[in-house]
Amino acid sequence: MSLAEDGTWVRKADMPTAREYLSTCVVDGIIYAIGGYTGNHSRVFSAVEAYNPATDSWTKKADMPTARGGLSASVVNGIIYAIGGWDVGERLLTTVEAYDPATDTWTKKADMPYPGSVSSSMVNGIIYAIGGSHTHAYDPATDAWTRKADMPTPRYNLSTSEVNGIIYAIGGSIGFTGFSTVEAYDPATDTWTRKADMPTGRDSFSTSVVNGMIYAIAGFELSRLSALSSVEAYDPAMDTWTRKANAPTSREGVSTCAANGRIYAIGGYSRPPYRELPVVEEYTVLPAPGRSTKPVDAKKVATLWGRIKVAN
Secondary structure, eight states: OEEEEEEEEEEEOSSSSOOOEEEEETTTEEEEEEOOHHHHHHSSSSOEEEEETTEEEEEEEOOOSSBBBBBBEEEEEEEEEOOBOTTTOBBOOOEEEETTTTEEEEEEEEOOSSOOOOEEEEEEEEEEEEEBBEEEETTTTTTTTOOOOOOOOOOBBBBEEETTTTTEEEEEETTTTOOOOOEEEOOOOTTTEEOOOOOOOOOOOOEEETTTTEEEEEETTTTTTEEEEEEEEEEOOOOOOOOOOOOSSSSSSSSEETTTEEEEEEEEETTTTEEEEOOOEEEOOOOTTTTOOOOOOHHHHHHHHHHHHHOO
16 A cells, blocks of 8 residues: 545535434535434434535435435435435334435335345446345336345445446445455446455445545544544555545544545544534545546547647
């Protein structure tokens, strides 16, 4: 693992409802913070709050029908699918509910085949829910689930991210054993491949992707029984990890998502002091050599290529 301190962290407006083990996702540049629960497990949330990075402000939205923490949310065609999780008694759920930001309404969908807290990622319009040893694929077009190849290393409280059609399942734990394991799932072939381990074994963390790099942020390190602030970036093209600038706040049960080339770390749980957090921190990623966080302008590329051809 190479050591590189880059990027900057900035504190943003607090989320109105402090909570941990929530899920976040982005639709049209707006971040939606969904569900979660309190550190003493006394309350599970159905709250949905929307954050606008452009104005650094929050707006209350329609509550999710089923209050739950430990859920995972993925977006297909502008619709958010909230999958699995647990209720106030930590009873594992199969519940799937879909949220339409355009109408601020929720719709019940087909239950996940097995109950649990999963991490989900979307490839080509299909959502892959991964946790324990299970991999299940959900097709919103048919509202149906399909069993896929099991993940080689069973684990919970992991995080998944997709890059170029491949899903990377990172970290997690079973019981009091934490994992640094990284395994890549190819939906096209329904196969798993072992990748370079994450430097820091952790669970209850979150990953987000900017410019083809996966950023693993915060979480809980079982070997030390401590909440983390560390950030490590994985390059799928090189199968290597790089240490990045620590987040200002150590926390587990955090959720992150990327919007406009920046990563937002939202909520979570601190220890000590033991409390759920409303904290929002924005990470501005510095592009690696030869990379840019700005989207490519296809017209400019075509024009430049035409000029090169003429010059030659």
